Amino acid sequence: MSQSIHLTRYLVEQEREHGVITPHLRLLVEVVARACKRISIAVNKGALGGVLGAAGTENVQGEAQKKLDVIANEVLLEANEWGGHLAAMASEEMDTVFPVSENYPRGEYLLLFDPLDGSSNIDVDVTIGTIFSVLQIPPGTAEVSEHHFLQPGRQQVAAGYCVYGPQTQLVLTVGRGVAVFTLDREQGTFVLTERDLQIPARTSEFSINMSNLRHWAPPVRRYIDECLQGKDGPRGRDFNMRWVGSMVADVHRILMRGGVFLYPWDKRDPNKPGKLRLLYEANPMSLLIEQAGGAAIDGTQRILDIVPTALHQRCSVMLGSREEIELLQSYHQPA
Numbered sequence: 001m002s003q004s005i006h007l008t009r010y011l012v013e014q015e016r017e018h019g020v021i022t023p024h025l026r027l028l029v030e031v032v033a034r035a036c037k038r039i040s041i042a043v044n045k046g047a048l049g050g051v052l053g054a055a056g057t058e059n060v061q062g063e064a065q066k067k068l069d070v071i072a073n074e075v076l077l078e079a080n081e082w083g084g085h086l087a088a089m090a091s092e093e094m095d096t097v098f099p100v101s102e103n104y105p106r107g108e109y110l111l112l113f114d115p116l117d118g119s120s121n122i123d124v125d126v127t128i129g130t131i132f133s134v135l136q137i138p139p140g141t142a143e144v145s146e147h148h149f150l151q152p153g154r155q156q157v158a159a160g161y162c163v164y165g166p167q168t169q170l171v172l173t174v175g176r177g178v179a180v181f182t183l184d185r186e187q188g189t190f191v192l193t194e195r196d197l198q199i200p201a202r203t204s205e206f207s208i209n210m211s212n213l214r215h216w217a218p219p220v221r222r223y224i225d226e227c228l229q230g231k232d233g234p235r236g237r238d239f240n241m242r243w244v245g246s247m248v249a250d251v252h253r254i255l256m257r258g259g260v261f262l263y264p265w266d267k268r269d270p271n272k273p274g275k276l277r278l279l280y281e282a283n284p285m286s287l288l289i290e291q292a293g294g295a296a297i298d299g300t301q302r303i304l305d306i307v308p309t310a311l312h313q314r315c316s317v318m319l320g321s322r323e324e325i326e327l328l329q330s331y332h333q334p335a
């Protein structure tokens, strides 16, 4: 019987054979994965678990929180604070950074997360997920503060998400490609089901919220218009469109079969660079996409090169199949 490889064995391989992770980073990923299993169980209970609907509170983004947003955030905080691998955490659901309590030893890693991305889909049973990003700080850093988190995404040491859909899957990179693990609910373990995802460079599927069409900047408008013209237009082929309204679901589809995902700047709020958050949405997803052979830009530059200035800052996001992103970037170059 072929022996299936579980998450722990994969991480031990990465540590022992490739030296890409430390024992503390291995522990961090295992703890996050365990927390995601707990979140998956809560999500799957739905109304039967009394976890649907609004929490009656707002997060730092000014968005109404769902009960599951709060539950997922608390699960991740509780799971990660005692292990000695983390110095601090940051979350979409919390205004400021969360230093590990002085009751526990502090490690050299920072964990950032969107505990439950796609919340608007929770009550209608559409796929949602947890996104996480891991940064490093010099060991023994005394007081961790927000500026320690303001590192460009290329400095992430690990990134991933857990998608709560028909299956629960953990998608992870520790810097050597992208691996996919599917939750075996009978054993309660994440089993390796894809060892090295590669995104097709070419695609005929785009993902964008078309209701914002009239607000887009010209380069994005040109790109989408050409896709819509299909084989009679300059692209010479017909395109399909998908929009789940949950970044994790849309990006997972792109990682698994190719495509291009856009949430660009638009003129509804000109001072906002985009809707999605840089540190715990765009950066982890961009690292995964690049590790799988794709590309991720904000229109003109690589997302992973953006130097953050604020914990919850937003950015314009275009990511996926490399050929499409290169074309989009060319449309953003000055004429």
Ligand code: P6P
Binding pocket: 117, 118, 119, 120, 209, 245, 246, 247, 248, 263, 275, 276
């Ligand atoms: P819109 C979910 O709220 C989210 O942050 C992303 O997961 C998703 O891609 C986007 O917003 C959807 O935004 O404007 O289409 O509802």
